[in-house]
Amino acid sequence: MSEQFDCKNCNESLCGRKYIQVEDNPHCIPCYDRLYANTCQECKETIGHNAKELFYENRHYHAHCFRCFRCDRSLADEPFTSQEDALVCSDCYCSEYSSKCVSCDKTVMPGSKMLEYGGSTWHEDCFVCHGCEKPMGAAAFIPDDNNYYCVPCYEGRVAPQCSHCKKALTKGGVTYKDEVWHKECFLCTGCKAPLAGQPFTSQGESPYCVKCFSSLYAKKCAGCNTAITGFGDGKYVSFEERQWHQPCFKCSRCSVSLVGSGFFPDRDQILCTDCNNDD
DSSP states (O other), rough: OOOOOTTTTTTBBBTOOOOOEETTTTEEHHHHHHHHOOOOOTSSSSSOOTEEEEETTTTTEEGGGGGTTTTOOOOSSEEEEETTTEEHHHHHHHHSSSBBOOOOBBOOOTTTTTEEEETTEEGGGGOOOTTOOOBBBOEEEEEEEEEEHHHHHOOOOOOOOOOTTTBOOSSSSEETEEEEEGGGBOOOOTTTOOTTTTTTEETTEEEHHHHHHHHHOOOTTTTTTHHHOOSSOEEEEETEEEEEEGGBBBBTTOOOOOOTTTOOOETTTEEEEHHHHOO
16 A cells, blocks of 8 residues: 655645645645745735746845836846835936936946036046046046136146246135235235235335335324324324324323314424313
């Protein structure tokens, strides 16, 4: 008498029938599909034992359900990616999500060499100098009016020239009387001290620091005999051939301020009304 050969789950005879062994236990095909087959992520139906099955990120698919979310092409033998759990072929992904080169208007493919600046994207070979038209790649460049220059072209063709040394100004600098200087080139005409970031004035076309201008050109206050430079508390009073700092313009006898008041000249002195009346 032959030994019984039954399905482990339903106990039906497997004699003359197809079966699948699971952990040394035979199962008929219907039981196997019901108990062990995976469910397709796309159509939600069982992936039968004889169906071609694809697996991606803990998800199972029928081969015919493994398709691009956008164009519906089969991805079984195509490169693809996922976007918010949806499968997308490379062409659709590039068309919808990849940047376009602002120079050639073609897609910048994922993984290709590119350059991004100011919200725009270029293929590495398309990012060229506006002057010499050579690719700049990862080299230093300088933007100017929506154009981009390599450093040699910018310095030779575009950058303003320092009025002192005649070399290109590529950053910073000082503008004075519609001309530009490197900060280190903008010097006092008298003592040659740097004037960038410091108070200065001019005599004719030449810039001077306060000290040199005071020594060489400034008028002297008739009260304290120091220079009237116009810096700091720069207001002053002028009468006939004499000038005073405002704080120095006071009665020669009682020292009351004469700013905005009547006064009387008395030879080298200036007097307030009360002191003048005392005479």
